[in-house]
Amino acid sequence: MGVIAEEQVSDATRALFGRDAALANRVLAREPELDALERQIEAQVIRLLALRHPMAADLRLAIAGLKISHNLERVGDYAANAAKRAIVLSGLPMVGSLNGFERLAQMVTDNLRSAVGAFAGDDIATADRVWAADAPVDDVYTGIFRELLTHMIEDPRNITAATHLLFIAKNLERVGDHATNIAETVHFAVRGDQLPSDRPKADSSATTVVEPGDE
Amino acid sequence: MGVIAEEQVSDATRALFGRDAALANRVLAREPELDALERQIEAQVIRLLALRHPMAADLRLAIAGLKISHNLERVGDYAANAAKRAIVLSGLPMVGSLNGFERLAQMVTDNLRSAVGAFAGDDIATADRVWAADAPVDDVYTGIFRELLTHMIEDPRNITAATHLLFIAKNLERVGDHATNIAETVHFAVRGDQLPSDRPKADSSATTVVEPGDE
Numbered sequence: 001m002g003v004i005a006e007e008q009v010s011d012a013t014r015a016l017f018g019r020d021a022a023l024a025n026r027v028l029a030r031e032p033e034l035d036a037l038e039r040q041i042e043a044q045v046i047r048l049l050a051l052r053h054p055m056a057a058d059l060r061l062a063i064a065g066l067k068i069s070h071n072l073e074r075v076g077d078y079a080a081n082a083a084k085r086a087i088v089l090s091g092l093p094m095v096g097s098l099n100g101f102e103r104l105a106q107m108v109t110d111n112l113r114s115a116v117g118a119f120a121g122d123d124i125a126t127a128d129r130v131w132a133a134d135a136p137v138d139d140v141y142t143g144i145f146r147e148l149l150t151h152m153i154e155d156p157r158n159i160t161a162a163t164h165l166l167f168i169a170k171n172l173e174r175v176g177d178h179a180t181n182i183a184e185t186v187h188f189a190v191r192g193d194q195l196p197s198d199r200p201k202a203d204s205s206a207t208t209v210v211e212p213g214d215e
Numbered sequence: 216m217g218v219i220a221e222e223q224v225s226d227a228t229r230a231l232f233g234r235d236a237a238l239a240n241r242v243l244a245r246e247p248e249l250d251a252l253e254r255q256i257e258a259q260v261i262r263l264l265a266l267r268h269p270m271a272a273d274l275r276l277a278i279a280g281l282k283i284s285h286n287l288e289r290v291g292d293y294a295a296n297a298a299k300r301a302i303v304l305s306g307l308p309m310v311g312s313l314n315g316f317e318r319l320a321q322m323v324t325d326n327l328r329s330a331v332g333a334f335a336g337d338d339i340a341t342a343d344r345v346w347a348a349d350a351p352v353d354d355v356y357t358g359i360f361r362e363l364l365t366h367m368i369e370d371p372r373n374i375t376a377a378t379h380l381l382f383i384a385k386n387l388e389r390v391g392d393h394a395t396n397i398a399e400t401v402h403f404a405v406r407g408d409q410l411p412s413d414r415p416k417a418d419s420s421a422t423t424v425v426e427p428g429d430e
């Protein structure tokens with residue numbers, strides 16, 4: 001699931017950058033794979049719990065598997081939503097540069113890969129690093145948010161495209177959140193203690209105001 | 216958690232309608248309650264699995280509790296995000312009517328209450344009804360999406376406010392998705408079989424295009 005989820009995110013963003021509706025359609029066609037895998041993992045975990053009664057670290061690991069498969073299925077949903085919007089965007093004029101998106105996509109797929117790798121390798125140092133690494137993602141996302149609002153204010157013909165780009169940026173930021181959640185789950189599975197609930201956050205897009213004349 | 220989650224959503228939307236930043240701040244202050252409850256439920260379920268080795272329906276119920284507490288924690292996050300934006304919006308000029316939002320908020324809180332009630336009462340008929348009732352939510356959401364794009368195109372001074380409203384509408388639509396997921400989990404917990412993965416959906420906002428001149 002980790003490999004597929006990461007591929008889906010990077011294919012969806014490549015479809016966006018390359019205005020490649022065919023690639024975006026392949027992302028959409030692959031979405032059910034992650035759904036099916038999540039259901040399969042859930043059934044396996046339930047069978048394991050019923051037949052083996054795992055204890056302590058093994059039990060935490062089984063529950064972690066359940067939670068992480070759900071995170072990865074959600075990542076797949078965000079990739080699919082971004083792909084849908086990439087199809088629409090491939091038929092609309094471009095808005096601004098997509099540099100921020102390239103950085104954002106790179107950061108969140110790196111974090112996702114590291115988090116899933118940490119789970120596979122019981123690697124708590126990597127998990128803790130990913131957990132703490134979400135603030136730069138939020139910064140880039142907030143920058144994109146401001147920039148897109150400015151493009152909309154400058155020219156109303158940008159509004160539809162910029163709105164879909166806003167939601168794609170949000171989708172990528174959410175993928176980053178899921179990477180963080182996976183890291184948190186790995187920490188709990190390996191160590192048995194919870195990371196603090198007040199994780200470093202820097203997303204101020206929800207309170208951003210851009211007025212005509214600011215641009 | 217069900218009661219708090221529903222209150223958070225309805226308080227966040229009341230804060231929006233009433234331009235009531237104080238109420239929105241109370242929603243933000245309450246967010247950690249749901250996080251703490253989710254962690255508590257997870258610890259209880261892990262203890263239960265370790266000590267009691269529940270089987271069949273009891274095991275499915277324990278796993279369902281875990282999943283549903285996560286859904287409700289996420290609903291709390293969406294309510295908090297909407298509340299943050301309601302604070303910003305209370306200081307900006309109004310954009311259009313909020314009738315669509317009232318309907319959307321009503322629908323998703325009704326579905327949430329029914330889904331949580333179905334879990335508490337092992338009520339599979341209600342669960343199945345909620346599971347199938349998400350399409351009208353998507354319709355209202357898509358209508359709001361189009362309307363807000365039109366307001367942005369009409370007057371650039373609407374853009375910041377309309378963007379925050381777009382994300383609030385998205386938050387409410389996601390609350391509806393969580394109600395549906397809870398219903399699906401209740402079905403599985405009670406019956407032991409999965410609902411089909413292709414649930415009725417009607418959200419076409421991701422493919423919506425509104426051009427200047429359409430308004």
